[in-house]
Amino acid sequence: MPRSRYKSLVDTFAADIRSGRLPPGTRLPTHRQLATTEGLALVTASRVYAELEAMGLVSGETGRGTFVRETSLPPSLGVHQPSVVEGMRDLNFNYPALPGQADLLRMALRQLALSGDLEAHLRYQPHAGRLHERASVARHLLTRGLTVAAEHVVIVSGAQHGLAVTMMALLQPGDVIAADALTYPGFKVLAEALHLEVVPIPVTDTGPDLAALAKLCRSRPVRAVYSMPTLHNPLGWVMAADQREQLVAIARQHDVLIIEDAAYAFLAEAPPPPLAEWAPERTVYVSGLSKSIATGLRVGFVAAPLAMVPALERTIRATTWNTPGIMTAIATAWLDDGTVTLLEAQKRADAKARQAVVDEVLAGMHYVRHPASYFVWLPLSEEARADQIAVALLQEQVSVSTAEPFATSVHVPHAIRLALGSVDMDSLRQALIKVKQVVGAYF
Template identity: 35%
Template structure:
């Protein structure tokens, strides 16, 4: 255990000063990966602050992905394979001024709770639907539910057949099912060097080794993947081809074709994540059409209808459906049919399509707003995507910027939780423009960010 005790400035919130000190100590390698921080009471005594102050600082450092709290053991600096501790739903902290752009959430709209209420009222008037809701159902999901979802996905530009689908409890559950069905503990999977933290978390839970593949403006570097396959072919490749999370870049058509060829050549599976929905004009050729026999496609209603209902689908080749059904049965037997019925009623009524039309217009307006405000900086993202990726100007550090933004009631995400492997995280941030309560709140957050980016960083001298 380290005996690290930082020096804190005289002014400002003490817990924030501790977080800053942890950040700087990690960058200067005074705190090394895997080292244990001092117990909270010991550090509180050394700094002459309350235990609650240290506890709050450690919690914030964990949210930023700097450290990891282990029950019964203590708090440790992250090291080796990064974990996704910064990827989780935050609880409201009572800050009414806070503009939280850290999570990929659909824009708020009164039609979401109202639509659920109408769907539930409709179900309550249907004795057969109520009976199905309280009975056990097939692991793959009720036939009617799969038919409604398949028809709707096809209208959205994702052509699938009902018999291909397994209903899941959202996209994250779909990732878990796919990886559990395809890979054994210790096997290798590949993903872009920056990828969805939920994938990293599942790989860790299933004890899979994640290989990083370079990423550029045309998406995953498929030729780099080919070189990787020549040395150590992965069991599967996870990819979000229409918009990488977090950078928003799209996989080029030529790379999609090449990826399908590589999958056949080296006998690996493709897990294609389409949860972050884009309209048909911004979609590329789905990988499940290029290599249908070895591609699993993930979709979810969480980003387009309501995240709390946890209804998604996993499109899978016929050879895998029984395996997926067995895993579903072992985990939860089935997805609650009441939730699937509510989503299907929402779709049948036409309310889901009207909500999605509004959402696409709203996101497009927010993306234009972000691009106007951030025109002087290097950004990427899709016109109807939830997030914007911002590369910081030279001299700016993401950890310090996150702390400055938090002081001004703005929250974003650094690159840290998206990194595969142990390479240093790029100095960049992800802003989820969709998550702001309103365009006015988003404008205030963007103006705050621009003001900080245009202010030269104050880097104190620490040596002679």
């Protein structure tokens, strides 16, 4: 087929979609039907749809066909950035805060101003953080079930920076990294930027399909596995001890690095020990204080095998040089005096209260969550389309995330994720009522 004719067909489809002549949700002809109707080779018909998909105009769904996407959906929806539209109830992004936290900050700044070491905070810090501050983090990690020496800890500018430092330092472009078929979007963004190949692990109701992971490790040169064993985002599971043991066994058998993301682990009460406790020789544990304290406190930490620490330090130097001394001083003081422990307990209670509102308002609907988490996963019926529901909710001044930012597999389920931690209780209730009404209209 001449290129001009091929491009013309792509342009015709694109114009029809953008003009509304082919409305969102329209099922397009199969590849074979398109080839027959237009007199094309099957491979050329597939190219037409592939280009339309790359343009963001259609989505191919395994076993269902090719559908016109909702192009009015804002590109930021589901990419974890807060809405700035006045009056919008934000169930897309989590930035939980508690009353009185600003007063805690005022007190901390006063105490810091009176300290004798104030001038030291204006100078460069060691790349991994000062040793006494790393020791504060190590003591904190004991409360998470992780026994680690201060020398194994490096301080970073938030958990996202910790993930970036870990992946930049320990992986190479082209490396294969396994991750859950639904996972944290910030990990996906990093993997793409670092040119890593992400291969999906099918998920079950209680965790990743570990038999599938073992099979994957036998068939592909998997270099690392990215895991959220304690309060998974977005599915909320907490992996059982035997599952953790099995994952570690697979990693050891195939010499796989484990990257453990524990950003939301503080919300789970009495979980099994972290993967880093089961396999300290090959696990890098990443967490921070953005969710447990405040998103503006960009202090995180990485605990790693001692042999990996120099590479992590070099990458910190290449990215931020060091975490700001003033921020780290405030954070570690709060770790030492129990403020972090207190705020984490309060946020667990707050998350449970918000989940109680979910149970009340969404009664009768199927949803997936942890009872002390700040998010809910809402699978949709086969007839419903997540992009259309997201747009309909935007028109009702409710912002949610579709499944697309979380999916590492070709097949993207029709589901929405509801973040519960960024609005007050009354706004949350009203937003959930709108969710139930809009989703219910598609059943």
